[in-house]
Amino acid sequence: MHFIFGKLRNAFILLLLSIYLTLSGCSGVLLHNWPQSHEYIPDRYVLNSVLFYPQKAYQCGPAALAMALEWSGVPSNPEVLVPEVFTPSRKGSLQSTMIAASRRHGRIAYSVSGPDALLAELSAGHPVIVLQNLGLSWFPAWHYAVVIGYDLPKAVIVLHSGITPRKQIPLRLFENTWARSNYWGLLVLPPSQLPATATEREYISAILGLEKTSQWKAAVEGYETALKRWPDSLLAHIGLGNSYYALSDFESAEKIFRDATCHYPTEGSVFNNLAQVLWKRGKNQEALKAAYKAVKLGGPLANIYQKTLEEIQTWNSMIK
Amino acid sequence: MSSLRRMKKPIAGLVIFTLSAFTIISVPAHAVMINTAEIFKQNQQDLARERINMFLDRSEVRKNLETWGENPNEAKARVDSLTDQEIAEIATRIDQLPAGGGALGTILGLAVLVFIVLLITDILGFTDIFPFVKKVDK
Numbered sequence: 001m002h003f004i005f006g007k008l009r010n011a012f013i014l015l016l017l018s019i020y021l022t023l024s025g026c027s028g029v030l031l032h033n034w035p036q037s038h039e040y041i042p043d044r045y046v047l048n049s050v051l052f053y054p055q056k057a058y059q060c061g062p063a064a065l066a067m068a069l070e071w072s073g074v075p076s077n078p079e080v081l082v083p084e085v086f087t088p089s090r091k092g093s094l095q096s097t098m099i100a101a102s103r104r105h106g107r108i109a110y111s112v113s114g115p116d117a118l119l120a121e122l123s124a125g126h127p128v129i130v131l132q133n134l135g136l137s138w139f140p141a142w143h144y145a146v147v148i149g150y151d152l153p154k155a156v157i158v159l160h161s162g163i164t165p166r167k168q169i170p171l172r173l174f175e176n177t178w179a180r181s182n183y184w185g186l187l188v189l190p191p192s193q194l195p196a197t198a199t200e201r202e203y204i205s206a207i208l209g210l211e212k213t214s215q216w217k218a219a220v221e222g223y224e225t226a227l228k229r230w231p232d233s234l235l236a237h238i239g240l241g242n243s244y245y246a247l248s249d250f251e252s253a254e255k256i257f258r259d260a261t262c263h264y265p266t267e268g269s270v271f272n273n274l275a276q277v278l279w280k281r282g283k284n285q286e287a288l289k290a291a292y293k294a295v296k297l298g299g300p301l302a303n304i305y306q307k308t309l310e311e312i313q314t315w316n317s318m319i320k
Numbered sequence: 321m322s323s324l325r326r327m328k329k330p331i332a333g334l335v336i337f338t339l340s341a342f343t344i345i346s347v348p349a350h351a352v353m354i355n356t357a358e359i360f361k362q363n364q365q366d367l368a369r370e371r372i373n374m375f376l377d378r379s380e381v382r383k384n385l386e387t388w389g390e391n392p393n394e395a396k397a398r399v400d401s402l403t404d405q406e407i408a409e410i411a412t413r414i415d416q417l418p419a420g421g422g423a424l425g426t427i428l429g430l431a432v433l434v435f436i437v438l439l440i441t442d443i444l445g446f447t448d449i450f451p452f453v454k455k456v457d458k
Contacts, residue, residue: 008431107408201360201364204356211355211356212357234363235360238356238359243351245353272352273353276352300362301354
């Protein structure tokens with residue numbers, strides 16, 4: 001648990017304000033309706049496959065992440081994660097570093113926000129890291145916990161939190177503490193699994209995070225998962241081809257980009273990248289043809305296509 | 321020192337040779353692959369433009385525009401000339417529209433709707449209501 005003290009004066013003003021708001025009957029927090037039961041998900045569900053790690057002082061971030069990583073198949077423990085996510089000056093772990101650390105271990109970091117998404121992910125068997133404010137908005141006590149289940153008829157949520165495994169707390173209380181972080185939730189998944197609430201753009205964006213940390217093998221797996229779900233996704237095709245290219249697997253890259261030219265015969269970027277790959281493989285004439293095609297199709301990136309064409313032309317004329 | 325001076329020509333020759341060799345050899349090494357993030361960005365902008373056009377097609381929006389004497393089709397035509405940043409700004413506002421619900425939601429929704437329409441017309445240069453909107457040069 002982390003306590004970050006605001007300036008005393010501000011706190012005082014906020015105190016007066018909150019007293020006023022309380023007296024005037026405005027709680028300021030809109031409560032979401034948690035369903036008593038749900039059409040699409042079971043009434044109660046608790047994951048038994050999530051190992052519990054008790055946290056040390058202020059270090060709920062590393063503990064929560066270790067539990068999620070372990071569950072996803074990455075051997076881990078809070079101690080080794082401390083240097084990766086813990087910021088000593090703030091006595092806590094920032095959300096962005098939690099996301100970055102998941103990616104560095106080749107895992108998809110996918111954001112889960114709000115009760116509906118939380119229940120959907122849980123019933124799909126995915127534990128969710130949540131950020132709670134156990135204090136008040138003006139006197140925050142930020143805390144990371146791992147939600148592992150729920151029981152709708154009993155109106156409780158089950159979490160691995162602090163030093164308590166399988167802690168049950170009332171839905172209403174949980175929501176009050178979660179709402180103060182704007183329902184910040186994080187899914188840490190192996191790239192072979194799709195989040196239950198996945199949308200194409202959000203999922204691809206999560207894989208882009210893997211690309212940024214040069215986790216190309218994980219990115220390949222992620223894009224393959226995306227293509228299974230969205231076989232027509234242009235982004236997944238290009239991403240998969242580019243990831244193979246980054247791994248210097250030009251043969252697979254060629255196959256993917258060729259496939260993509262059939263799916264997207266009017267997309268210049270696909271032909272541009274195919275040209276690069278073909279040229280890398282020494283298929284200079286075919287490369288030239290693909291580069292021409294990209295230039296002919298044009299579009300917002302036309303100047304790059306032009307550059308590709310010129311480079312291949314220069315090279316071809318040099319080796320003649 | 322004098323020996324160094326004597327070496328001037330050969331050294332210069334060597335430098336010129338190496339540098340030019342590097343330039344020639346390294347040309348193809350600069351692969352111009354278009355990365356996934358670039359396509360993602362492009363795609364996002366296309367989607368945002370599509371969303372704004374869909375918004376302008378909504379009957380209540382058209383009615384609002386017509387009440388103020390603006391031609392909805394002209395508005396749509398002008399959306400094409402907006403910068404990506406302006407597009408993103410408007411698209412974010414549209415996303416904030418509450419999705420139906422009770423009486424309060426309807427009133428709130430209407431207010432936000434009018435705000436977005438005015439924001440768009442401001443950016444397009446039809447109106448001049450919000451001081452924070454930079455006008456399109458016409």
